Amino acid sequence: MHQWQLQRQTDQQAQLHETFQWGMRSLQRLSKIETLDQSAIRHIAQLLHVPLAAIVTWENGAPFAQVSHQLIQNRSFQLDTKRQISVETDAVINWAASTEGLLTLKLEDLPADGQQWLTGPEGTQVLAMALRTAPEHEPNAVIVLADSASRQWSDEQTTLLAIVVNQLAWCRRHIKLTTLMLANQQQLTQLNWYKQQQIEDLNASFQNCLQQITLDQGLNSPSANPRQQLLWQKMNTLAERLSQVSTDERWALQLYRQKTPLVSLLKRATARAHPLIQERQLWSKVHCESNLTICGDITKIEFVLYELIVESCERSPVGDRIDIWCRPIDSQWLEVSITDEGVVAPQILQELGQGRPVDLLSPSTLQQPQNSPLWVCQSLMQQLGGEFSLSQMEDGRTLSRVMLPVMQPAQRDES
Numbered sequence: 001m002h003q004w005q006l007q008r009q010t011d012q013q014a015q016l017h018e019t020f021q022w023g024m025r026s027l028q029r030l031s032k033i034e035t036l037d038q039s040a041i042r043h044i045a046q047l048l049h050v051p052l053a054a055i056v057t058w059e060n061g062a063p064f065a066q067v068s069h070q071l072i073q074n075r076s077f078q079l080d081t082k083r084q085i086s087v088e089t090d091a092v093i094n095w096a097a098s099t100e101g102l103l104t105l106k107l108e109d110l111p112a113d114g115q116q117w118l119t120g121p122e123g124t125q126v127l128a129m130a131l132r133t134a135p136e137h138e139p140n141a142v143i144v145l146a147d148s149a150s151r152q153w154s155d156e157q158t159t160l161l162a163i164v165v166n167q168l169a170w171c172r173r174h175i176k177l178t179t180l181m182l183a184n185q186q187q188l189t190q191l192n193w194y195k196q197q198q199i200e201d202l203n204a205s206f207q208n209c210l211q212q213i214t215l216d217q218g219l220n221s222p223s224a225n226p227r228q229q230l231l232w233q234k235m236n237t238l239a240e241r242l243s244q245v246s247t248d249e250r251w252a253l254q255l256y257r258q259k260t261p262l263v264s265l266l267k268r269a270t271a272r273a274h275p276l277i278q279e280r281q282l283w284s285k286v287h288c289e290s291n292l293t294i295c296g297d298i299t300k301i302e303f304v305l306y307e308l309i310v311e312s313c314e315r316s317p318v319g320d321r322i323d324i325w326c327r328p329i330d331s332q333w334l335e336v337s338i339t340d341e342g343v344v345a346p347q348i349l350q351e352l353g354q355g356r357p358v359d360l361l362s363p364s365t366l367q368q369p370q371n372s373p374l375w376v377c378q379s380l381m382q383q384l385g386g387e388f389s390l391s392q393m394e395d396g397r398t399l400s401r402v403m404l405p406v407m408q409p410a411q412r413d414e415s
Helices: 002-029 033-048 091-097 155-217 226-248 262-279 298-315 346-354 372-383 409-414
Strands: 052-057 064-072 103-106 125-130 141-147 258-261 283-288 293-296 321-328 333-340 387-392 398-405
Touching: 002 033, 002 155, 033 052, 033 064, 033 141, 033 155, 091 103, 091 125, 091 141, 125 155, 141 155, 155 226, 258 262, 258 298, 262 283, 262 293, 262 298, 262 321, 293 298, 293 398, 298 321, 298 333, 298 372, 298 398, 346 372, 346 387, 372 387
Parallel strands: 283 321
Antiparallel strands: 052 064, 052 141, 103 125, 125 141, 258 293, 321 333, 333 398, 387 398
């Protein structure tokens, strides 16, 4: 009898492991969240022989969850698949999320607040486990199993269940990240293509107009009006810039090494922002201690400074003031600081200071269209060898701080 019991136990374990291995291979082959969840629920129900298995899912940052897939093999157990489940207040979700591993409870342990979406016979046992891939990652799904009061879970069954749920969590995260990245890549590629086509079309039309003006006005002749010649030269410079962008930076940024006096750089950036400064009736002043020579990709640095001035203007109260301070830090670095009386959301300051959330699936404030220019300025300045930071000063003002490399004497000699 003892030998028969051992053999029976061995056969059950072999069958359990065979089912487990088959399920793991199946999960790794799937590439769609819906198919993955449905297959996982079916596999878990088969692995543990439970009358009810379900997965409750929600998007990161969403206020409500829902039973997205379930397998019920006993009508005495029921799920409300249409109910919106509060992620913040639901007992099963919160208890599972705060439990390391499996959460075991009885149906009667749940609060009697009328919000239950799971029903079953008296004494129903519930197993729940949050799908968590790392401590710093927020879970976005919970596996829920239910069985009768007499059901006993072996250590081997709960161990295998934990492994399957963990594997499911990583598979779901991989698919979600891949889907998100591909969608962003497609959107940005389409946007880049569209703007490239617009730039090339504008460039061709501009070149054609420039040629017509040159022929009609005779601007190449020595007797041409000096003012018209100056305008013609500026238009030629614009045409060269358009051609360079449409040809050399068609699909990727190119970093150029240029030089310009600091005063000229600030003059161009503030002149471009002048209409907005006037519109908001702002008082602005540039405080520059010395006219050093800046080196690097001057065009992109100018765009960054212009963007930061615009951001300061837009968040400043109407009729207020903006100050631009320039001071050398040492022989290699120059600091350009923009101060204003505006207010920046703490979440933006935190993400700019610490970087994006560790969990890439969590909503990021800097990825919102109205805030993304700040993230672009910060990442671009790092790529250009400089630095940009945004902070709140003790007196309540907002400080936009840009560190720029200064041209060294040896570099001036070489140029």
